[in-house]
Amino acid sequence: MEFFNSNIYKPFLLTGFPGLEDSHPVISILFCALYPIALMGNTTILVFIQVEESLHAPMYLFLSMLAASDLGLCAATLSTLLKLFWFDILEIDFACLIQMFFIHVFSLMKSGILLTMAFERYVAISNPLRYTTILTNSTIAKTDIIKLSCSDHRMNSSYGLIILLTTFGVDSVLILLSYLKILVTVLGIASREEQFKALNTCVSHICAVLLVYIPIMDLGHLSVTTSNSASARLIASLLTGVPGLEDFQIWISIPFSFMCLLAVTGNGLVMAVVAWDRSLHEPMYLSLAMLALNDVLLCTVTVPKMLLIFWQGPSPSTFPACLTQMFFVHALFLSESAVLLAMAFDRYVAICAHLHYATLLTGSLISKVGLALVARSVVVVIPGVLLILRLYFCRSNVIRHTYCENMGIAKLACNSIAPNSIYGLTAALLTTGLDFVLISLSYWLILRTVFRLPSREAWMKAFGTCGAHICVILIFYTLAFFSFFTHRFGNHVPRHTLILLANLYLLVPPIMNPIVYGVKTKEIRV
Incomplete structure (x- = not known):
């Protein structure tokens, strides 16, 4: 041979x-x-x-x-x-x-x-x-x-x-x-x-x-082929936008453009204020700056392509570029969930162990938490990318969505996507789901501590420090879980509703976070 x-x-x-x-x-x-x-x-x-x-x-x-x-x-x-x-x-x-x-x-x-x-x-x-x-x-x-x-x-x-x-x-x-x-x-x-x-x-x-x-970032020089058949791999995909609403996409782009501008401006201002004002260099506000940075990156990864589809119609995307967008969308979503968990821990320590706040939540710990958040997101998302690479594509290359996401790509495959579905569900439950459980636990402990305080004024003061964070958590997890479960189990939900929900759960939290914290947090509002 x-x-x-x-x-x-x-x-x-x-x-x-x-x-x-x-x-x-x-x-x-x-x-x-x-x-x-x-x-x-x-x-x-x-x-x-x-x-x-x-x-x-x-x-x-x-x-x-x-x-x-x-x-x-x-x-x-x-x-x-x-x-x-x-x-x-x-x-x-x-x-x-x-x-x-x-x-x-x-x-x-x-x-x-x-x-x-x-x-x-x-x-x-x-x-x-x-x-x-x-x-x-x-x-x-x-x-x-x-x-x-x-x-x-x-x-x-x-x-x-x-x-x-x-x-x-x-x-x-x-x-x-x-x-x-x-x-x-x-x-x-x-x-x-x-x-x-x-x-x-x-x-x-x-x-x-x-x-x-x-x-x-474009990864355009990587063409994905197989040893058996040139058509067995997805060379390029075609993102079509919101199915059934193609004639209205130019109008849909108007609120989405405004939302993106609002999200980037608001979160940019939050980062600038926290960086500029030395009195805000505390764990709570540094975590808020991390959240703002994550939101800006999430808008940057998804919105430009989305608006291009709304303005010009279906947009082709190379397979590696699609995988790259998928990687960053899921990684940034996971990191946002983790930042919310870190902020809940900050509130728990501030209320339940306030005497140890300065010694527990140091600048060194905050930087290590930031590194851990990035590492967790990368480690969890990479296997999902590798599971996509094992698939064979011999059908349509049309993705009826505004951005590339895990199951949207996987459903184009000809072979079994059961491992992709199982891993996606397991990863979501063990990351976002576990984050939500731990956040709920921290607030249960906070409530137990607050109700032991002697005066109603002390109650209101303690709850006031948590109000903004609770609002952000409810917005983020309500949209995320609703979109997640309707995508997997909502067989009778119209497709355009699912796609609009998927876009809203990526855009609404980045818009609301700076607004909520600007209204609820006196130091940032001033």
């Missing part, structure tokens, strides 16, 4: 930009202008850091690694681009695999270097006294070698997506966690000037991270 298929040596044909073949010479001008800028800029950084001994510090050594990675990425791609644009040399033989290898190697190296740069900023700001002992030249060298040694990826459909989640995905989560820790540390600094100085050292790295990870 031959180890390699002989067909692999037949040349591949690269076509360039589909539909823009006649414009390739013009497009090449832009690429030719960008390449010297990238080449000279990154080479200058490398030479400058090498020559200037004062720049032989971890931050600048990581920057030089990033510059070297960028040079490698340009070298691996530009020659093929120019041959295609200028000379119409479309055939590429075994060199195609070599190019694929180096593109993914340098891309993964770049992601890893950005992660180490985030870690460097975390140590510099959160542990400055240990900076020189943690980040030695030996540590930096080992970090680069390890990242390079893990970059040999033989990509196929499922493996490629798993690699993406466990490299770029994990790197992006760890970068986010680093900056959450940095933010907690900065908010603890007494001087406003020192806060701005600390954050200013992170601005360039944040810009670089956004430039790398925002294009990756």
